[in-house]
Amino acid sequence: MAEVKLLTFVCNWCSYGGADQAGGLKIEYPSGVRLVKVMCSGRVDPQLILQGFRKGADGVLVLGCHPGDCHYKSGNYSAQKRMLLLEPLLAQFGIESDRFQLNWVSAGEGERFGKVVNEMYNKVAALGPLKLTDSAVKEETA
């Protein structure tokens, strides 16, 4: 399978803890999984996700606290609304739904963290690198 980059946002209060615990438990996951810590999954503006794809991510994973557990009460619900609204839009641009996911990982769920990132990584790797549209300059037929 191709090597890919999976941009993974983890919220400070739950999912980062989960990633930390996964580290403590020596759970393995590919080096292509790149973690970015944010205060809350609700902080992940859709602009960041598109910039991620533009700048070379082959998949984007957003991890937050389980429903009801967000440190800021509703950040993860906001994240869910945005992600579900973004999904059909990305599909129209030809970006497969497997490249893009929101999931919940609590601070005590190191094993779950490993499972979620590995599963998502494998799905993205199966799709291969994401190709966004290229230069106009190359297009000239004359």
Added chain:
Amino acid sequence: MSDNKPKVAFYWCASCGGCEEAVVDLNEGLLDVAAAVDIVLWPVALDFKYSDVEALRDGDIAVAFVNGAIRTDEQAHIARLLRRKAGLIVAFGSCAHTGGIPGLANLTTKEKIFETSYLKSPTVDNPEKTIPVTKTTVDGVDATLPGFWTQVHTLDQLIDVDYYLPGCPPMPNSIVDAVTAILEGKLPPKGAVIGSKKALCDTCTRTKPVKPTLHERFYLPHEIDVDPEVCFLEQGVICCGPATRGGCGEKCIQGNMPCTGCYGTLDGVTDQGAKLVSAIAAYIDGDSAIEVKKAVATILDPAGTFYRYGVPASQLFKKEAMEVTK
């Protein structure tokens, strides 16, 4: 023709002609402009040859207003020629600025477009299945057509652009402001969009509570009785106001239609569609994925709704390291 008046060019690329119409709509204002400048190219209104432009010294044209998106070899050729000959290039209107309505074609392929337009459309009678090619020979004579690119591009994906004039088409007040700024030399920093720095919502007078009203579904304007005093989003009708640059005078809102985003987005926003996703998501009711998906499913064409005028300018299409003709 007097030599001391600034030389001005107007050109259209993948354009509907509406931007040309917008210039003509300046009425008497146009006469003032026409008296102050020397028009050297304006294919829609005046008879000039490309060779006349080629004969000019480089940089001799003070300003070239280019409307329309880029999709063919000819458009690219003239845009590059104007870049060489003009001191300032102004991307005029949504198509040149962000790709505009023609840019929606990037959601399909060139092959499908040709198939629909030349083979499958009910009004087409084409038994020989002829589709456009760049060169063919008819009775021993070579005939050529400009090449049709696989994608639609914004003007600044092809050449260096000095200023942008937003709108589909730009409103007369926006055009007059820009032309005045240029003639008086009171220009913003290079690369700026000449226009308001505020979102359309900031000047819209429709009422809305501080906290958005949540909806289980969205409506098209004709599906409900729209209250002309109340914010469209409050009523569950998608309005692009939160992520759209103001300055048009709320034209659509005044006509009791929601904003579709033609003035493009605000400075500092990297992606109009993504910004709209945040804004619209705040109006969705539902804490479970199932409820949210139901509401989302009532937005029939999300890409066409959130990027009505800007598919080629989206992060998902923009080519950052493209070689731009300076």
